[in-house]
Amino acid sequence: MEIGFLGLGIMGKAMSVNLLKNGFKVTVWNRTLSKCNELVALGASVGETPAQVVKKCKITIAMLSDPAAALSVVFDKDGVLEQICGKCYIDMSTVDPETSCKISEAITSKGGHFLEAPVSGSKQPAETGQLVILAAGEKALYEEAIPAFNVLGKKSFFLGQVGNGAKMKLVVNMIMGSMMNAFSEGLVLADRSGLNPHDLLDVLDLGGIANPMFRGKGPAMLQDNYSPAFPLKHQQKDMRLALALGDENAVSMPVAAAANEAFKKARSMGLGDLDFSAVFETMKILKHSS
Amino acid sequence: MEIGFLGLGIMGKAMSVNLLKNGFKVTVWNRTLSKCNELVALGASVGETPAQVVKKCKITIAMLSDPAAALSVVFDKDGVLEQICGKCYIDMSTVDPETSCKISEAITSKGGHFLEAPVSGSKQPAETGQLVILAAGEKALYEEAIPAFNVLGKKSFFLGQVGNGAKMKLVVNMIMGSMMNAFSEGLVLADRSGLNPHDLLDVLDLGGIANPMFRGKGPAMLQDNYSPAFPLKHQQKDMRLALALGDENAVSMPVAAAANEAFKKARSMGLGDLDFSAVFETMKILKHSS
């Protein structure tokens, strides 16, 4: 199967390499075209515009950095829309439900087929084909894409109508944000009541709530190390969007709301660009800024 | 080494069997003495009273059902206190810090040595010697007990002064209670915003916050199955005690406080004897009782 691939950033490059290595023919495009060279060396073809890639391939996958870029490759001149009639487009970028729905409507109204498929997992799982794929949109396209998804990820889900992939990410990130607060509160409580927080990390890791996040971030947090894997301001934005989703559906979520306020407090302290585990800092002894 | 063992309930029986199987001489006592027979068949001796066991053994371990039982074997007639001078006593029951301190003071003031050592883990880890042991009190006694702890658990911690074992359990349970609320909110949000909550369970289990509790309890919760592994009223009591510990130390814990109020809401709905995952029920559509 010939597959188009738009966007060769850290994620997109790793994913298209995987496709090539697993026998797919791939035609790539990137805004800075020179980034395509490395893929060409592995056997890829190059398209000069998104429209050209879509014209050439039955299925085109996009992996772009943000909603603005995702909209741009579709709607701009020489963009996806111009050649989409009868073709398939899978957007694996992380975007909000509104952006995803806007792209979906444009593509389907032009006679194209659309799937949103944001992923869980970052650079390393992308390289090793261990992503988790949250697909939603046209079921037939999902099924057609399974061979590619099997190469890119360890597991893929079909979640129903467009928007559901984005919603699933919000729900997961909301739980993650509340857990990070619970964890931080526990670390502070341990410390101030005379326990060694490192002992707490060890005890947690041996019990029923042991999880990779506590294991991975705990030791760094105890050293005030918050180098950003997932920036706090993005985590807080996802909490806000998840709470907004709850608002639409009249779901009361007091724990998530309390966690969100703690992330806002962290933003007010200037911690928005650090890792979201920096919410831990809001719980330490504080004083007014002078 | 000869070890005394007081209390042959589910936990205590499994633990003393492990000691016997691993070459320790064990003298057992239980309030209902007939429960000792099975241990005798495996080579144990029997003491007729706690005092007799303590007199005979250098180290005596207790594993009792609750604070009242823990106090009773120490302070009652023919109790531990009567023969404790120069002997060692390790209370592995789950009790609050106050009870533990009361027992500690009585024993050390009579010339005995004391260690509190509550465990994390229930029946199965007790049988397989996979408990996690949270010891606190006399360091020398902890070190002397390590051979026994190595048989009973997969890992033991020495946490400092008496009370710290109980505190560590409170901190862990507080984090667990907040996580259960975050998880429940996520399940309800998924459901009401058109996602399949079973998909959420699968997605969670593939990511960075995957943990045994979500994996173990999630499917049952989606079937309204709350058979009590850890009763909600006890979880809420531990949240209250952890918040009280935070109050003493001026630690603000808004997420734990919000979770605690949800558990209280569950109690007001009559769910206190179900598993603590029944807090999920407070988040569903509710109406007034007539």
Place this chain on the structure above:
Amino acid sequence: MEIGFLGLGIMGKAMSVNLLKNGFKVTVWNRTLSKCNELVALGASVGETPAQVVKKCKITIAMLSDPAAALSVVFDKDGVLEQICGKCYIDMSTVDPETSCKISEAITSKGGHFLEAPVSGSKQPAETGQLVILAAGEKALYEEAIPAFNVLGKKSFFLGQVGNGAKMKLVVNMIMGSMMNAFSEGLVLADRSGLNPHDLLDVLDLGGIANPMFRGKGPAMLQDNYSPAFPLKHQQKDMRLALALGDENAVSMPVAAAANEAFKKARSMGLGDLDFSAVFETMKILKHSS
């Protein structure tokens, strides 16, 4: 001074009557023109369209039911915009900051002068000229309008740039919503701990936190009477908008967030169309809907 008046609903009618009785010349318009008759009997002139009113009067006041109506009289055919060059427009409707800014920009870009001036107070204060006026926009217009504001209200404020009037209402309503929750929690706590909630009302009304809202709504709440003065769904929307304003400005507001979740719980119970004091119902004994 000749004043135009657009919108003769409950509020607008009372306000234009006040202006007439206090010696202002008034030209009125209403979508259903027959509503103008009563004002004509008191001496008013009638304009056939918003544009006609604006053309005739130096200052035109609008008091419309919602943002959609506020936008319609400005932007529709024969609307305010068509004749606004060199004229003054004061919108006293309750609208969100975005709507207000949109109207402001359109009017000023056409050479008109704009003031937003939402009010605090409903029917009775409108009739007795006891409104509180929250004006923002062009300072010179505010000063020119003071004689009219003195007739319509007991107090007017100039709050700076357009949007600030709407923001001030959000802040006030957010405090009000949190207070209603605090009050409801107190009533339930009193009741369940063996006190008479009516005694609590009396004690509150004699102390430092006595206020008209507790005094006015408390007795009705104790009779499960929630006839809607301010519908709960609107209160919850204002809490949401106030929290969003806090989000923009990185202000952590955990009490308002907890109150908002209680209002959402009330919405999920089907109480959105009742008075916002119905949040009290969420705190009573609840059970699942069957």
Place this chain on the structure above:
Amino acid sequence: MEIGFLGLGIMGKAMSVNLLKNGFKVTVWNRTLSKCNELVALGASVGETPAQVVKKCKITIAMLSDPAAALSVVFDKDGVLEQICGKCYIDMSTVDPETSCKISEAITSKGGHFLEAPVSGSKQPAETGQLVILAAGEKALYEEAIPAFNVLGKKSFFLGQVGNGAKMKLVVNMIMGSMMNAFSEGLVLADRSGLNPHDLLDVLDLGGIANPMFRGKGPAMLQDNYSPAFPLKHQQKDMRLALALGDENAVSMPVAAAANEAFKKARSMGLGDLDFSAVFETMKILKHSS
């Protein structure tokens, strides 16, 4: 009627002066007896011990500084208990429900009659006879004391069994503490979103939630003036006790819980001895202590 009066602090002195001025015969006692002189000049007799006062008077009122002092005058040598048989004792000090019940049991078991009657209001209402009296205990004694209560307060309540007076104060203070948080959040939100917080104070004072606390404390708060009328640590203690009362009765109070955590945050910042309005400080821009 002859009335005994124990305790001539700020409150007690003002109250006994009021009784004297209104025709009651009063016998006073104070730990530092010289403080009685001023009362003697107004016509009072002096008792040398609490026991002597109780022996002489049918009804003795106590107004002491704290639970320790309240217990001391009753249980110490030459204390109230020694002469209480057949006599009446009204404790108007502010104490917790447990202290009140302890005093009540001792007095009634000796054949005395008991009423707890804590007051709402401080120095000025005490001087002007404008206190609010929250009585609980023996109904017949309450009725007998009404002439005295009419002199001391503007209103008295009979609230049922002993402990209810203290509980009513907790409920009122809980509502007050949540309101103070809501108010503080509003002031910060106003400030950071470009409004003048003084305007907010003025707008609030003209509307449905206007109350003496906002009016009295708002301007001082905006000047960072927190001279302690009611210390924050006491307010937080009352929040904690009110939440504990809710816990006993399975009442979920998420707004009070969030407010309590904010007060704890304030304590962690070293603000416990300032007025409880200093919780406002927790909401400003904060940074870590170095």
